[in-house]
Amino acid sequence: MSAKSEPVAPEIEEEEVPNKAFNIFKSIIYSKGYKHFSIKLVCFGMMWLFIAGSFGLDLRTQSGFSFTGNLLPLQELGYSTIAYFQMMTYHAVVMFFGTIFTLGFSIAYYAVPTIRGTKKLGMPWMANLGHWLVVFGLMMVIGSNSQYMFTFLIPLKNPASFYVAELIQFVGDELLIIALIATAYVDKLPNEKFSIPVSFIIMDCIAMGIGIITVLGAIIWTILSPLGGLGFDVFAIPNVEVFRAAFWFESHPLVYFGSFLVLGLAVWMVTIYAKRPVYSERMVRYMIPVLFVLSMSVYIHHMAVDPIPLWIRDVFAQVATEMIAVPFVIIWTILLITLKYTKPKYDASLLFIIAAIAGNIVGGATAEPLQPIPALDFTVHNTMWIPAHIHFMMATFTLGSFFAFLYWMIPELLGRKLYSPGLGIFHFIGWSVGMGALEVAFKVQGIEGAVRREIAWPALYEPWFQMAMIGAWLAGISVIAFTTNVLMTWRMGKPNPVSVPVWLTAGMALETQAKINEGTYDPNVIYTRVPVPVGLKLAPVPAATPSSSGRGSSRMAGVSRAIAKMLKLSRMRGSELGAQAAGTDGGKS
Amino acid sequence: MKKRNVLVAWTLILFLTVVVLEVVYTPYDYAGYQIANNVGEGVAQADYPPIQGPYQVVYVTCEQWQFLFSPHVVGAPTVTVVQAGVPVLFIVRSMDVTHGFYVNTEGNFATQGIQFGVMAVPGYTDFVTWNFQPTVFQGNQSLYHVMCSEYCGVTAQGLGHPWMDALIIVVPHGSAGVALQSKMLGGNLPEILNGSAS
Numbered sequence: 001m002s003a004k005s006e007p008v009a010p011e012i013e014e015e016e017v018p019n020k021a022f023n024i025f026k027s028i029i030y031s032k033g034y035k036h037f038s039i040k041l042v043c044f045g046m047m048w049l050f051i052a053g054s055f056g057l058d059l060r061t062q063s064g065f066s067f068t069g070n071l072l073p074l075q076e077l078g079y080s081t082i083a084y085f086q087m088m089t090y091h092a093v094v095m096f097f098g099t100i101f102t103l104g105f106s107i108a109y110y111a112v113p114t115i116r117g118t119k120k121l122g123m124p125w126m127a128n129l130g131h132w133l134v135v136f137g138l139m140m141v142i143g144s145n146s147q148y149m150f151t152f153l154i155p156l157k158n159p160a161s162f163y164v165a166e167l168i169q170f171v172g173d174e175l176l177i178i179a180l181i182a183t184a185y186v187d188k189l190p191n192e193k194f195s196i197p198v199s200f201i202i203m204d205c206i207a208m209g210i211g212i213i214t215v216l217g218a219i220i221w222t223i224l225s226p227l228g229g230l231g232f233d234v235f236a237i238p239n240v241e242v243f244r245a246a247f248w249f250e251s252h253p254l255v256y257f258g259s260f261l262v263l264g265l266a267v268w269m270v271t272i273y274a275k276r277p278v279y280s281e282r283m284v285r286y287m288i289p290v291l292f293v294l295s296m297s298v299y300i301h302h303m304a305v306d307p308i309p310l311w312i313r314d315v316f317a318q319v320a321t322e323m324i325a326v327p328f329v330i331i332w333t334i335l336l337i338t339l340k341y342t343k344p345k346y347d348a349s350l351l352f353i354i355a356a357i358a359g360n361i362v363g364g365a366t367a368e369p370l371q372p373i374p375a376l377d378f379t380v381h382n383t384m385w386i387p388a389h390i391h392f393m394m395a396t397f398t399l400g401s402f403f404a405f406l407y408w409m410i411p412e413l414l415g416r417k418l419y420s421p422g423l424g425i426f427h428f429i430g431w432s433v434g435m436g437a438l439e440v441a442f443k444v445q446g447i448e449g450a451v452r453r454e455i456a457w458p459a460l461y462e463p464w465f466q467m468a469m470i471g472a473w474l475a476g477i478s479v480i481a482f483t484t485n486v487l488m489t490w491r492m493g494k495p496n497p498v499s500v501p502v503w504l505t506a507g508m509a510l511e512t513q514a515k516i517n518e519g520t521y522d523p524n525v526i527y528t529r530v531p532v533p534v535g536l537k538l539a540p541v542p543a544a545t546p547s548s549s550g551r552g553s554s555r556m557a558g559v560s561r562a563i564a565k566m567l568k569l570s571r572m573r574g575s576e577l578g579a580q581a582a583g584t585d586g587g588k589s
Numbered sequence: 590m591k592k593r594n595v596l597v598a599w600t601l602i603l604f605l606t607v608v609v610l611e612v613v614y615t616p617y618d619y620a621g622y623q624i625a626n627n628v629g630e631g632v633a634q635a636d637y638p639p640i641q642g643p644y645q646v647v648y649v650t651c652e653q654w655q656f657l658f659s660p661h662v663v664g665a666p667t668v669t670v671v672q673a674g675v676p677v678l679f680i681v682r683s684m685d686v687t688h689g690f691y692v693n694t695e696g697n698f699a700t701q702g703i704q705f706g707v708m709a710v711p712g713y714t715d716f717v718t719w720n721f722q723p724t725v726f727q728g729n730q731s732l733y734h735v736m737c738s739e740y741c742g743v744t745a746q747g748l749g750h751p752w753m754d755a756l757i758i759v760v761p762h763g764s765a766g767v768a769l770q771s772k773m774l775g776g777n778l779p780e781i782l783n784g785s786a787s
Contacts, residue, residue: 382738449693
């Protein structure tokens with residue numbers, strides 16, 4: 001036996017050793033499976049979070065220790081006034097196009113195949129190529145020596161490498177979006193429709209796809225003009241106002257990328273925590289096209305103090321900016337009504353969702369004074385009010401809602417239980433309090449007239465910069481806690497292999513129940529290939545509510561009683577319809 | 590009330606709020622400056638704004654990294670002097686890149702500082718009007734700080750966008766104020782025009 005086996009062993013070793021290394025390299029470069037691709041995106045998203053976060057911490061530390069422009073003692077490392085403004089650019093670009101986009105894609109590339117039950121990527125080569133182009137582009141942005149925000153501050157001249165880097169990065173993002181749409185349509189059945197989360201993701205992809213094309217157009221225009229620095233003179237130097245309008249008009253949806261991507265999942269998560277169908281599934285679906293149209297119509301509020309005709313500002317800033325609040329308010333109202341009278345488990349995910357809703361409301365409401373309405377506008381354009389708005393929307397709302405779902409997604413991807421829910425709570429508190437302190441400080445500075453993108457300012461702003469610095473470091477520490485929790489889950493979490501996530505079956509069943517309640521359920525339509533129950537055994541209205549206690553005599557108690565009665569009626573109708581639908585197969589074909 | 594009606598009503602209320610806001614504030618927006626309300630408006634205009642009554646004209650030329658006024662204080666091109674109570678029309682241009690002509694006074698929790706501004710975009714002329722109020726002519730409140738509010742580059746510490754600033758001195762309305770203004774500006778007073786539009 002030994003004589004026969006001996007010559008075989010060296011052959012295996014000779015072949016496997018190089019193959020193993022090659023396979024590891026290949027699996028990193030090219031992900032075939034959706035879970036593998038999603039894990040890869042999570043890793044890179046966290047990497048961008050740390051890189052961009054370190055830039056942000058540098059900005060806040062510099063601001064917290066000096067208001068005269070005196071630099072931190074890092075000159076030996078090349079730190080200078082120019083480096084400060086470079087890091088400001090990199091913080092924004094990498095945090096947005098690196099962290100938000102990559103983590104958003106990781107969630108979408110996991111959620112879509114999981115919810116649809118296809119469990120595979122559409123056009124994986126395009127998804128992988130897009131990802132690596134983004135990585136290469138962003139690395140090139142960081143190395144481009146640029147000190148200007150994005151590209152719309154022409155005719156300030158960026159290095160040619162910056163424009164090329166953004167071109168590469170946006171091509172990569174466009175490929176990722178196309179591959180994600182392909183993933184949503186792969187193996188689509190004739191009677192298949194999209195659930196709420198998938199519908200939001202597809203709407204998001206279409207809006208972002210259009211937006212990125214126009215941004216690409218603006219960048220190509222610049223590269224082919226003398227501003228591009230590559231010696232081309234195909235186009236004249238872009239007209240500043242036309243360029244800015246073109247840049248913002250369709251690129252504005254990009255700021256909604258993360259929020260739209262996770263909005264549908266947030267609806268599901270709230271219903272799961274509430275153990276109750278969403279208050280109005282139909283209204284949530286109506287908001288999808290509304291958000292699509294309005295998100296692409298608010299661009300001019302970025303140019304509120306530009307010399308553009310007032311009627312353009314009237315339509316695309318005043319009206320559109322006011323209107324965009326409507327769908328968000330409707331969705332939050334629906335979700336809060338859904339949560340009312342329930343006793344959910346307040347873990348990190350739900351807390352992050354609630355904070356995200358609050359962040360969106362505050363951030364959105366404080367954006368309204370940015371309209372060019374003199375009676376409302378106390379001219380906070382270009383003050384620290386703007387970074388406060390951005391951080392409310394991006395850090396507390398968008399990234400916060402990402403964290404909420406990541407606490408469900410990452411343990412499932414790793415096949416283990418979350419190592420420490422308590423550390424998750426710490427993460428929530430650190431992130432929310434830290435970013436909240438930073439945002440409040442920025443808002444106050446904006447009211448007091450502190451101009452943004454500065455390194456020197458009057459001393460009266462300095463205490464607020466110190467508060468922002470403390471908040472930023474607190475948020476940074478909380479992210480380290482999150483990362484630690486993820487790593488500990490990976491290495492020491494209890495094994496918990498998941499074939500079908502609970503959130504999928506529960507979310508789909510609740511969405512189906514909502515359809516039944518509203519009379520829109522069609523047994524011939526399927527939303528997933530995964531078997532899910534049709535109709536639910538509904539929880540009764542808790543006896544402790546004012547409506548059922550009968551003790552409420554105030555007007556509010558009357559309103560509450562009416563709402564509870566309304567909910568009860570809708571449930572009864574849902575139960576009857578559910579009983580009728582019980583004989584169907586629930587679209588499990 | 591049925592569930593559907595609650596949502597429809599809620600939507601309608603929001604929509605009506607939007608419409609009311611729009612209708613109420615649109616006249617202000619188009620007028621740019623309303624002499625009737627006597628508070629002054631800092632609204633950026635693409636076209637020459639309609640102003641009723643006399644107003645002062647100050648030209649502002651922006652370049653990396655200074656604001657140049659015309660007229661300006663003798664020997665100090667980044668300082669100008671205007672009268673309180675007479676609307677000032679700032680005609681803003683940029684010589685190189687995009688700048689922000691941003692005027693403010695320091696505010697605090699109790700008092701909102703005055704803030705108004707307009708972009709200076711190369712290739713365009715931009716207008717902004719402001720009526721500096723006589724009532725704020727007290728002590729150091731007659732000084733208005735001008736800063737660049739759009740990032741326009743930096744070369745080193747002390748030279749660049751963060752240090753691009755200027756000063757507007759507001760003197761009292763009337764002959765005494767004009768005399769002071771004339772002295773500081775070397776006799777080169779701002780042009781006074783008389784607007785008839787409302």
